[in-house]
Amino acid sequence: MPSLAGRTAPFPKSNIDVNLSDHYRSKIYSSSSPIKGDVTITTKRDVPFDSIQILLMGHTKSRVEGMNPHDVTHTFLKMTMPIPESLYPVPRILETGRTYTIPFNFVIPNQLTINACNHRRQSDRLQDHHVLLPPSMGHWEKDDMAPEMAKVEYQIKARVLREDDLGGKNVRIMEAIQTINVLPASVEEPPLNITEQDRLYAMHKTKSLRRNLLASKLGRLTATAIQPTPAVLKADGLHMASTPMAQVNLSFEPSSADITPPKISGVSGKVTAITFFSSGTISTYPNLGDWNQPFASAEKRGSYSTSVGLPPLATPKARWSQYLTSPARRDSGYASETNEESDSSSQKSKSKRRRQSSISGGASPVYHMAELQIPIALPTDKKMFIPTFHSCIASRVYTLHLSLAVSVGTATSTVSLTVPLQVAVEGNFEQDGGDLPSFEAAVEEAEADAHLRPRVLSAPQQEFTETSVLPGYA
CATH class of the missing domain: 2.60.40 (Immunoglobulin-like)
Structure with a gap:
């Protein structure tokens, strides 16, 4: 595995880049698509730091015009790539003239965690929609018929962080962003129940x-x-x-x-x-x-x-x-x-x-x-x-x-x-072939979902009443 120990660059300059494997501008990622690559860092001087973050993030942005315009950003996806301690230099200083390489490996999830939508809704069915991945909107080469007031974007972000001397808050000293386009797989929805109040349709x-x-x-x-x-x-x-x-x-x-x-x-x-x-x-x-x-x-x-x-x-x-x-x-x-x-x-x-x-x-x-x-x-x-x-x-x-x-x-x-x-x-869960990669962050999110998933309580079967034996614990 590549190491942060790095190699000497012939013409060093401070820079941080996100490099995606087999990527091109018009490439489309779908549900379960792997996103592989690395982050490269070079500096013109010694830069002390505390940590490096590599994130896969999804944002929805809206802007409502008027006397007092409102700009709102909703982060519906945030996956962190774990970086082993063995890849960090000791001491944690990015040395002058060296190139540091950190690999990453993400997978586009099929569904968001239940915490992605925790506001009040008039029906539980609506939450089923809100925890599905939205498609990229407003960033395609071809016109996707989206206004400037609404955008959906997916990004790989790489950050070099250093703790503030005052409050211990992380401060970004370097950052790089790579935007990707995502078309998640979707399923057929049942026909809508159109009524007289639904002004959009004339059936x-x-x-x-x-x-x-x-x-x-x-x-x-x-x-x-x-x-x-x-x-x-x-x-x-x-x-x-x-x-x-x-x-x-x-x-x-x-x-x-x-x-x-x-x-x-x-x-x-x-x-x-x-x-x-x-x-x-x-x-x-x-x-x-x-x-x-x-x-x-x-x-x-x-x-x-x-x-x-x-x-x-x-x-x-x-x-x-x-x-x-x-x-x-x-x-x-x-x-x-x-x-x-x-x-x-x-x-x-x-x-x-x-x-x-x-x-x-x-x-x-x-x-x-x-x-x-x-x-x-x-x-x-x-x-x-x-x-x-x-x-x-x-x-x-x-x-x-x-x-x-x-x-x-x-x-x-x-x-x-x-x-x-x-x-x-349509689903394309075997894109790029081979087994889909996995990493600790995906496991952590799956465990969190399992912990937060609602439990169904019911009376035990007759054969287990008034006993100390339950299924699975014999």
């Missing part, structure tokens, strides 16, 4: 169709989107491992039985990246409800959104099936609905009631149903799509906006839907 849309503005209604078209499966990226972040399929269910209620269903003449789409950030800890899912509503809490909040168009989408052919309207639901009449268009999530139940509504007064006794399957490919050649994440002071979510061009005769109408889209990264 249903109902529209009355006419041949022209002055013509009578031909019928009513209801489009209902189903949340697609995640868009899964490979560990390099550049290629898709799986392509999600957007599903849109169509229901057409004609004003009379002789009116044929409309045609889908075109489909277009875009993906919007929304970044949420706060000057205080976030206790809810920021994409659910209304993030911009007034809050009683003192922290300031902000959001930033930007969109990118999807590659051209193939126009799916709607295969309509005809059904009879239930005669048991003849209570109001088809023409009783006055709203031309509605975005609320209650449209699904309303559409069902309309299909079962009265066939009296000239209403059609039939309705038509169709299902559209639309493959979605992300434009990874244009933008960097970091995975969806929720952390203590910042989040990133995506929405998929679909516009359906509907043709009736010579007239064309547009029906638009906005649905949640999860972006995930």
Whole structure:
């Protein structure tokens, strides 16, 4: 193993550097990726010191503008590389003209410790998100659609420390920082429960169709989107491992039985990246409800959104099936609905009631149903799509906006839907091959987690009651 005893440099100068093995500027690290390298130190004079630190750190930073801007930094990851005493020189002086080399070996963890999120939350499920590693944000070569107000960064830091003569506090006399980009592996999340209060999404849309503005209604078209499966990226972040399929269910209620269903003449789409950030800890899912509503809490909040168009989408052919309207639901009449268009999530139940509504007064006794399957490919050649994440002071979510061009005769109408889209990264736990390295810091953190993990207490089994014998202690 290299030693701090070092070697004489031909042209010495004071410097400290973090050198990563097999590293290049665009390299991406994932969950369980090893990070190997060394720290080199050279000095122009003798430098007394007390200790050297090598750290793997993760920070989330947010800045909320206003009359009094708030800058907040949350350190969610801090791993220390142990340095054996045998590598330190005796006495602890960095001698003039020598180069000292200290190796290090980290592993990107799969999950943070439970102490990474210890603030109040409205659900325990939210903490499960907050203890997952967030991806790097704001430091990619390609635009990752992040604002200046929210960043996530991972760094290898090397420090030479000396104790203050007054209070014994460590003072940094030398420091070097190497930033790396991390795309942690993620898993598929269950579909969101979208309600009327979730202003970010529009899962249903109902529209009355006419041949022209002055013509009578031909019928009513209801489009209902189903949340697609995640868009899964490979560990390099550049290629898709799986392509999600957007599903849109169509229901057409004609004003009379002789009116044929409309045609889908075109489909277009875009993906919007929304970044949420706060000057205080976030206790809810920021994409659910209304993030911009007034809050009683003192922290300031902000959001930033930007969109990118999807590659051209193939126009799916709607295969309509005809059904009879239930005669048991003849209570109001088809023409009783006055709203031309509605975005609320209650449209699904309303559409069902309309299909079962009265066939009296000239209403059609039939309705038509169709299902559209639309493959979605992300434009990874244009933008960097970091995975969806929720952390203590910042989040990133995506929405998929679909516009359906509907043709009736010579007239064309547009029906638009906005649905949640999860972006995930597949696991790559054998990156770089070979066994993954380990070190004492990882063991210490695992032991701390085991110590702090909640215990479940329960009554012993009947066979062990009123005895001094318990399982495992025979």
